[in-house]
Amino acid sequence: MSDFLELFVSAASSGCIYSLVALSYLVMIRPTGIINFAVGEWSAVGLFAAFFLLSNPWLPLPYGVGIVLAVAFSALIGWGTQRIAVRPLVEKGAPILGPILALLGMLVVFRESISLIFGPDPHNVPAPFGMRQVAIGPFAGTPRDFFIIGCTAVVFAGVWLFFERTVWGKAFEAVALNRKAAALMGINLRRVTVAAFVGGAAIAGFAGVLYSLTAPRDFLLGLPLAIQGFSALVVGGVGRVEGAILGGMILALAEQFTARYADQVGIPSGLSLGVPFLLMIVFLLVRPTGLLKPKEARL
């Protein structure tokens, strides 16, 4: 049983990172319909910005300040990406595939820029947390795990409140439900798009900062993370914020529990590597909207 709970904490902290990446996709998809596979590179931007700020000997920053600045920098990059790769295409009336492909191009630009600036070696982002196991009640994990879980809970609560309780959030929802009608009702579509990309990039950047707590990472980290986040999104559904966290958790639990227990029921544990893809395929076939369906419009 203690093994089980220990593994649960480990899987939950991995799931939190996947969930945040899924949330980043979701925040952009809802109002714009654009699937942005560059989210993984934005996580890399967040991680390397944190590395730069926190391991710079001339400018020793407290951890909290460093990561807030790294997230702010990611948000800025999100704004810039939107300005360069999305807005001109949307304003010229390009079909939705236009910005999606442009963003895929940006993915390569980000990845190669990071490799040029920071080189190919994995980098360790300094963090003030130990790696010794501690227990909170029956749950045992590292302080890093608990920090990741706590931060993710705060982000999700914030985004949920934004969508449910603020006028801006309602505007997002309105645009998601009917773009034209929303524009006619006086919602500024351009501003909603900007907010979606800035918010999405900040969330992805923060996911990158949390990801840095797991191991040193190199410039190639983006794509695997983008794929995990996308799988989580497919499982949970793009309709609701809760879907992202549910999807991320299911994915990570499935992944780590098969790695741990699959061979005890006669399935080779090597197959756990395929679990995310298997889940994605099953969901796309059986329940393409994901587990949680979007709420109906309240009239």
Add this chain to the structure above:
Amino acid sequence: MKRLFATAALAAALALPAAAQDTIKIGVITDKTGTAKFYAEPVTDGTILAAKSINAAGGVLGKKIELLIEDDQNKPDVSATVARKLVDAGVVFILSNSSTTATQQQQTVSLETKTPQLTPTNSGETLTTQIENPYFFQTGPLFSYQIGTLLAYTKAKQYKRVALMTDNSELGQLVAKSFKAGLEKAGVQVIVEEVVQRGATSAVPQMQKVRAANPEAIFQAGVLGPEMVLFFRAYHQLGMKTPILGSYNLSIPLYLTMAKGLMDGIVIVDAYDRDKPEVKAFEAEFEKEYKRPAFNLNAYGYDGVRLVVDAIKRAGSTDKEKIRAAMQATKDFTAIIGAKGMKYTFPPGKRTGFDPNGVVVRLIENNTHGRVVHAGQQ
């Protein structure tokens, strides 16, 4: 005046090929931008240093050597293309400093164009067995020597049940396969074999399984830095005390910064002994040139060029066939790499030149690659 120009132009035209012939070209394939960069580039630094020092001492056959360096991004297809480019540029030898899989692909070119080729670092067993290529040579410490040496080191402990830990990279799988074969041949049972996936966020599930299986030791065969750090972190998180015996991948100093403080007490395979006089001289020369301390990978590249130049000297010619024959005849060539007194020799019919007893076991102490605690497979 016109005539003078014409004469000058003619002289220049004649001089050009003459000037080009003044050097002996050696091709170097390295990875400057891909996943193997962090071990290929240090090797190439050593290669460049050796060429420089040989040229300073007068070169070979009265000519200077010229390195033509190409980046293959550790992509096998690119690797074969740049190998062809080098052959077209007139190299008499190719040094392969990129990864095992890239080197394998380059062999299609060296075989077809009859260009001698040497990898001073690659350890894959299959490089000389998969295709019968008399132009290809390898002086890296083979995986089977590595596991053999680790087993010799642990002989007194008589391990019967051990764990094997690797990652899902191609090379990591290859090392694990060789290690497993070596262990089983020695009658040691691998009771649990775990893989950390590239891009994983935790190795806790794998290490829980290892802990539950309770092996006498853990043999580490992975090559992906971040994933191996996950392994060490999970090992410490779960409070494990099982001895870890690592592959030579862990001898790369970068691990000491990536997994700082997590590797003390681990023994690793290496082919480098800092107490050797040859190593001391090499390290002094390297530090003078690059203003930073040398480590094992630099020495592999240094040895590579020395071996090639030695073969050219004995061949007495830049004829590729003669150089190949001279390389095959290499015997008792003093190495910087390897245990004390190690020499490179290609036994008749074999193209692997690393001494089977040249691998050493080093202990990691105080977050540094410390002393040699064992050498050889006996």
